[in-house]
Amino acid sequence: xxxxxxxxxxxxxxxxxxxxxxxxxxxxxxxxxxxxxxxxxxxxxxxxxxxxxxxxxxxxxxxxxxxxxxxxxxxxxxxxxxxxxxxxxxxxxxxxxxxxxxxxxxxxxxxxxxxxxxxxxxxxxxxxxxxxxxxxxxxxxxxxxxxxxxxxxxxxxxxxxxxxxxxxxxxxxxxxxxxxxxxxxxxxxxxxxxxxxxxxxxxxxxxxxxxxxxxxxxxxxxxxxxxxxxxxxxxxxxxxxxxxxxxxxxxxxxxxxxxxxxxxxxxxxxxxxxxxxxxxxxxxxxxxxxxxxxxxxxxxxxxxxxxxxxxxxxxxxxxxxxxxxxxxxxxxxxxxxxxxxxxxxxxxxxxxxxxxxxxxxxxxxxxxxxxxxxxxxxxxxxxxxxxxxxxxxxxxxxxxxxxxxxxxxxxxxxxxxxxxxxxxxx
Ligand SMILES: [Mg+2]
Numbered sequence: 001x002x003x004x005x006x007x008x009x010x011x012x013x014x015x016x017x018x019x020x021x022x023x024x025x026x027x028x029x030x031x032x033x034x035x036x037x038x039x040x041x042x043x044x045x046x047x048x049x050x051x052x053x054x055x056x057x058x059x060x061x062x063x064x065x066x067x068x069x070x071x072x073x074x075x076x077x078x079x080x081x082x083x084x085x086x087x088x089x090x091x092x093x094x095x096x097x098x099x100x101x102x103x104x105x106x107x108x109x110x111x112x113x114x115x116x117x118x119x120x121x122x123x124x125x126x127x128x129x130x131x132x133x134x135x136x137x138x139x140x141x142x143x144x145x146x147x148x149x150x151x152x153x154x155x156x157x158x159x160x161x162x163x164x165x166x167x168x169x170x171x172x173x174x175x176x177x178x179x180x181x182x183x184x185x186x187x188x189x190x191x192x193x194x195x196x197x198x199x200x201x202x203x204x205x206x207x208x209x210x211x212x213x214x215x216x217x218x219x220x221x222x223x224x225x226x227x228x229x230x231x232x233x234x235x236x237x238x239x240x241x242x243x244x245x246x247x248x249x250x251x252x253x254x255x256x257x258x259x260x261x262x263x264x265x266x267x268x269x270x271x272x273x274x275x276x277x278x279x280x281x282x283x284x285x286x287x288x289x290x291x292x293x294x295x296x297x298x299x300x301x302x303x304x305x306x307x308x309x310x311x312x313x314x315x316x317x318x319x320x321x322x323x324x325x326x327x328x329x330x331x332x333x334x335x336x337x338x339x340x341x342x343x344x345x346x347x348x349x350x351x352x353x354x355x356x357x358x359x360x361x362x363x364x365x366x367x368x369x370x371x372x373x374x375x376x377x378x379x380x381x382x383x384x385x386x387x388x389x390x391x392x393x394x395x396x397x398x399x400x401x402x403x404x405x406x407x408x409x410x411x412x413x414x415x416x417x418x419x420x421x422x423x424x425x426x
């Protein structure tokens with residue numbers, strides 16, 4: 001196999017269930033030997049396509065796909081400037097596809113290439129959201145009936161936009177906080193103009209509704225399940241410090257994205273004041289953001305999005321770094337992690353002794369059809385299928401039946417604003 005070469009690098013775009021997925025496929029000079037990887041950056045997918053087609057494809061054709069480390073390192077510096085989400089996702093698509101190929105060559109699942117399994121299956125958490133307390137409770141109970149033990153809970157704040165629930169665009173009649181300025185309008189598409197399409201967010205009403213939700217879940221469902229919550233970086237840092245202390249009594253499994261990455265240093269303050277478990281990392285791109293958080297034990301759960309940092313090659317090294325400091329992994333895994341990305345997450349979940357939890361958005365039927373070998377979830381765990389490589393494939397003919405749909409502003413994340421019109425981190 002020493003003369004094995006990369007014959008082509010192609011991008012597959014598909015949207016079977018309203019999330020734009022980007023997959024990279026690497027073909028080799030060995031007929032039938034190929035690999036696939038996740039390069040999904042759903043807010044900027046066509047930028048990733050350009051990074052692969054215009055730059056990585058010509059750089060990689062003719063190289064030996066066995067040289068994963070050399071290909072990663074040389075591709076990483078081939079742009080000179082590095083560590084952005086576009087280039088890292090493009091690199092991840094290539095990197096995961098190369099691990100897939102290496103597993104197929106070895107006739108082993110990728111977790112065996114990493115050293116083998118440290119557990120049989122990966123515990124997952126699911127999202128229970130609702131417009132009111134009862135709806136969140138009902139959904140959580142339905143998940144518990146299906147065997148899930150870890151549940152992220154998010155509830156709408158009446159009259160305000162709230163991350164993780166359908167929520168409401170500001171409604172004057174429901175507001176309890178500052179009066180909303182509605183002068184600013186945003187053109188959303190050619191026919192409609194909305195005031196604040198992403199909605200109005202105010203921290204105090206949100207914190208009140210979130211604390212009410214934890215109280216409700218503990219009072220009704222009780223203490224036999226683990227509950228998680230995502231702040232989504234929206235509140236002023238000192239209010240975040242206070243929230244982390246307030247939620248200590250509800251014993252969350254973790255509190256996620258309490259601050260934006262720009263405010264990482266506030267985690268030092270949180271650590272001195274509370275033992276609420278801290279999860280952070282889906283917005284990290286660069287080792288410079290991540291390493292201080294791990295070495296100073298400022299977080300309990302590392303939530304990096306594997307394609308966002310460049311694939312399995314850097315992620316397995318990060319997992320090992322986290323092991324040395326007993327930081328657990330909780331790789332980001334919502335719907336905009338493709339099933340290929342989930343298969344990659346699972347390889348590390350199984351191999352890593354300091355695995356904590358795996359986020360999971362239930363795969364819809366059409367998505368499962370497009371990706372044969374989609375990791376199976378039962379009894380609250382994600383299970384490997386034992387097939388060589390990542391154990392997953394993409395049905396290209398079917399994928400082509402779900403082309404990307406047109407979106408306002410190319411599919412940009414909605415702008416969320418404070419009542420006075422100022423922008424809030426999303
Ligand atoms: Mg999150």
